[in-house]
Each structure stands twice: as C-alpha cells, then as structure tokens.
Amino acid sequence: MEKLDARGLSCPEPVIMIRKAMLSGGTGYEMTVDNTASKENVTRYAQHEGYTVTVAEKDGEYTLTMTK
Amino acid sequence: MNVKKERSAIVVSGLLIGVIAVGLVVLGNPANMGFCIACFLRDISGAVGLHQAAAVQYIRPEIPGLVLGSLAMALVKKEFSPRGGSAPISRFVLGFFVMIGCLMFLGCPFRMILRLAGGDGNALFGFAGFAVGILAGVFFLNKGYSLKRTYKQPAAEGGVLPAIMAVLLALLVFVPGLLHFTEAGGGPGALRAAVWVSLAAGLVVGALAQRTRLCMVGGIRDLVLFREPKLILGFAAIFLAALVANLCLGKFAPGFAEQPVAHTDGLWNALGMFLAGYGCVLLGGCPLRQLVLSGEGNADSAAAVLGLLVGAAFSHNFGLASSAAGPTDAGRVAVVIGIAVVSVIACANTFGKKQ
Numbered sequence: 001m002e003k004l005d006a007r008g009l010s011c012p013e014p015v016i017m018i019r020k021a022m023l024s025g026g027t028g029y030e031m032t033v034d035n036t037a038s039k040e041n042v043t044r045y046a047q048h049e050g051y052t053v054t055v056a057e058k059d060g061e062y063t064l065t066m067t068k
Numbered sequence: 069m070n071v072k073k074e075r076s077a078i079v080v081s082g083l084l085i086g087v088i089a090v091g092l093v094v095l096g097n098p099a100n101m102g103f104c105i106a107c108f109l110r111d112i113s114g115a116v117g118l119h120q121a122a123a124v125q126y127i128r129p130e131i132p133g134l135v136l137g138s139l140a141m142a143l144v145k146k147e148f149s150p151r152g153g154s155a156p157i158s159r160f161v162l163g164f165f166v167m168i169g170c171l172m173f174l175g176c177p178f179r180m181i182l183r184l185a186g187g188d189g190n191a192l193f194g195f196a197g198f199a200v201g202i203l204a205g206v207f208f209l210n211k212g213y214s215l216k217r218t219y220k221q222p223a224a225e226g227g228v229l230p231a232i233m234a235v236l237l238a239l240l241v242f243v244p245g246l247l248h249f250t251e252a253g254g255g256p257g258a259l260r261a262a263v264w265v266s267l268a269a270g271l272v273v274g275a276l277a278q279r280t281r282l283c284m285v286g287g288i289r290d291l292v293l294f295r296e297p298k299l300i301l302g303f304a305a306i307f308l309a310a311l312v313a314n315l316c317l318g319k320f321a322p323g324f325a326e327q328p329v330a331h332t333d334g335l336w337n338a339l340g341m342f343l344a345g346y347g348c349v350l351l352g353g354c355p356l357r358q359l360v361l362s363g364e365g366n367a368d369s370a371a372a373v374l375g376l377l378v379g380a381a382f383s384h385n386f387g388l389a390s391s392a393a394g395p396t397d398a399g400r401v402a403v404v405i406g407i408a409v410v411s412v413i414a415c416a417n418t419f420g421k422k423q
Contacts, residue, residue, distance in 0.1 A: 007217065008151075008154070008216075008217025008218045008219060009214070009217055009218075010154075010218070010352050011286075011352070012209065012286075012289065012290065012293055012294070012352075013209075013214055015293075015294060016209060016210070016293070019294065034149075035147075035149060036147055037281050040074070040281075041296075044071060044074075044296070044298075045294055045296070047071070048296075060149065
C-alpha cells in the first residue's frame with residue numbers, strides 16, 4: 001500500500017498527486033488530506049478510476065484508503 | 069455525498085445563483101452585473117478611498133455577504149478551518165494581477181458568464197482568452213506547480229478577513245458619511261440594489277458556493293485535468309438560468325456595440341481574461357472562490373482578496389482599467405507585465421521548487 005501525504009495541499013493538487021501515483025501502477029493507496037474538499041475530490045476521482053474508497057477521520061484529518 | 073447528489077446540488081445552486089444575479093439587476097445593480105467580484109471589490113476599494121474614481125465607489129454588500137455566508141455555512145457544517153502559510157505574498161501578487169486582467173475586460177469570470185447570458189458578444193472574446201489562460205495554468209499544474217502546503221492557524225487568523233467584511237458592512241450601515249459614494253447618475257457605482265437585498269443575495273450565494281465548491285475557473289480546469297464535469301455544471305447552470313431570466317424579462321440584447329459596462333476591443337478582452345484565468349488557476353480558484361475560502365478561514369485566500377483590492381486601486385490610480393471607450397495604453401502595458409509576472413511565479417514554483 002503506497003502512502004501519500006497531501007495534508008495542507010488544496011485542490012486540485014491532491015487529485016493530481018493521486019492521479020500520478022495511479023498512472024505509475026499499483027493497486028492500493030493510502031492518502032492523508034486535511035480538508036473536506038480534497039477528501040471529496042480524491043474520493044470521486046478514485047471511485048471513477050475503479051477503486052473502492054474507505055475514509056477514516058481523526059482530528060480533522062482524513063485517511064483515504066483506495067483499493068482495487 | 070454521492071456523485072449524482074453532488075452534481076444535482078451544484079446544478080440547482082447554479083440555477084438559483086443565475087436567477088439571483090438577474091434579480092439584483094432588476095432591483096438596481098448595473099446591467100449584466102448582478103454579481104461581479106472584480107467590479108464590486110473595485111467599488112469597495114474606491115469607497116474606502118484607495119482610489120478616487122468617482123464613478124465606481126460603493127461598499128457593495130454582496131461582497132461581505134459572500135464571505136459571511138460562507139463563514140456561516142462553514143461553521144454549521146464544521147468546515148471552518150483557519151489555515152495559512154502557503155506563499156501569501158505570491159498569492160497577493162497573483163490576486164493583484166488577476167484584478168488588472170479583470171478590469172481590462174471589465175468583469176470577473178462570474179460577470180463574464182452574466183455578460184454572455186445578457187447577449188454581450190464581447191464576452192465571447194473574454195471567454196476564449198479565459199479558457200486559454202486556464203490551459204496555461206493547467207500546463208504548470210501538470211508539471212508540478214505548487215505554492216506548497218498550508219498550516220493550521222489560530223481561529224483569530226482565520227477570522228480576520230470575515231471581521232474586516234463585517235466592519236465594512238457596519239460602516240456602510242451606521243457611518244456612511246465616512247465613505248466615498250458615487251453620486252446618483254455618476255456611474256455604475258450609483259446603480260445598486262437596496263443594502264439588505266444585496267446583503268441577502270450575497271449571504272445566500274456565499275453559503276451555496278461554500279457547500280458546492282462552486283468555482284468559475286475550476287470548471288474548465290477540472291474538465292481538462294481529470295475529465296471531471298462537476299464544477300463546469302455549476303458554471304453552465306448559472307449561464308442557463310441567467311439567460312432564461314434575461315429572455316423572460318426582455319433583458320437579452322445580443323450584439324457587440326454599446327453593451328453595458330463593456331468595450332468592443334476583442335484582442336484586449338481576450339488578453340485581460342487570459343491573465344485572469346491564468347492567475348486564478350495558479351491561485352487555486354476564481355475571485356468568488358477566494359472570497360468563499362476566506363470565509364472558511366483560509367488566510368492565504370484572504371491574501372489573494374487583499375491583492376485583488378489593491379490591484380483595483382492601482383488600476384484606477386494609474387489609468388489601467390478599461391472603460392466603455394476601450395482599453396488604455398497603460399492598461400495594455402499592465403496586462404503584458406501581468407502575464408510576465410504570473411509566468412515568473414508559475415515557473416519559480418514549478419521548476420524551482422525541488423532545490
């Protein structure tokens with residue numbers, strides 16, 4: 001599971017980050033974001049790419065686990 | 069929220085916002101200017117004496133309304149999140165030149181849609197330039213452009229811009245004598261809906277834009293970057309609703325000449341909006357989105373808003389802003405300088421960031 005830290009970044013940067021990671025291959029990613037817009041946008045993108053997304057929230061940070 | 073719900077929410081919000089925008093014109097705002105973030109910040113800049121262009125001075129309550137509406141919605145939804153520290157001065161400069169571009173065209177991306185919906189053909193040139201400007205910004209995003217991360221800030225930092233907006237509103241209502249206002253018949257600044265109507269419209273649109281993440285730049289950007297149509301749906305819904313409302317009210321006047329608060333210089337309409345689109349992509353959102361993010365406690369967006377305000381003051385103090393007669397030579401030079409400066413910021417934060 002590849003880990004990506006997108007805390008502090010605002011959209012579209014987290015989505016660009018996950019897109020680049022997905023393009024390089026791999027089946028699972030864990031990305032941490034810290035705002036709801038990024039959470040929604042990354043979730044939407046990953047689902048569109050065929051990944052199942054689960055979200056865990058802790059102290060205002062969201063960990064998105066994306067698997068195929 | 070699932071994708072379908074998200075999309076219907078932004079379409080419904082966009083339709084509502086389009087109708088509100090035309091409603092504001094019916095109730096007193098300048099034609100095709102129910103909302104214009106650039107024009108309204110410019111009017112505010114004049115009202116507090118940062119420039120002396122007598123035709124465009126007024127505290128437009130829509131602007132405080134947008135910020136405070138976003139703040140209220142963010143508090144309700146527990147999304148008020150004070151943060152900052154992501155290149156505030158670069159953002160200030162980007163905001164400054166986005167305003168120079170908008171005042172070359174005579175409108176922000178929001179007003180560009182409203183001008184299109186009113187039949188103003190000159191806005192087609194603006195739209196073409198805007199789209200190409202977004203593509204220029206997307207090029208750098210794809211190459212790794214970033215203004216680096218933000219950090220959590222104390223609540224007070226996130227509250228500063230909303231507080232400034234509340235003070236502006238209080239000045240307008242309680243001590244208007246301190247401010248500069250365009251006299252009746254003296255220009256677009258004198259055309260305004262009642263204070264409470266403008267404020268209510270701003271609050272509603274601010275709240276809707278906060279919920280839906282509405283952004284005029286994000287629409288084309290996300291479509292090109294990710295084939296994601298959500299934000300462009302909001303853009304299209306505003307256009308459609310404003311177009312239908314204008315047609316119903318007999319306010320649709322297709323053509324190029326003598327359009328309200330507009331000029332017919334196609335090249336400079338396009339270059340002005342090229343600069344606006346380019347700068348906004350690098351800022352992460354259009355002027356409306358910067359106001360909404362400021363309401364959510366984002367101090368970096370607040371820096372961009374201050375850049376927009378100061379850019380407006382410079383535009384009128386140094387004769388950079390266009391008028392119905394067309395662009396000025398100084399304005400043309402400023403737009404070219406703006407494109408160069410924005411390009412330097414883009415390159416420095418794309419190719420220079422790895423050291």
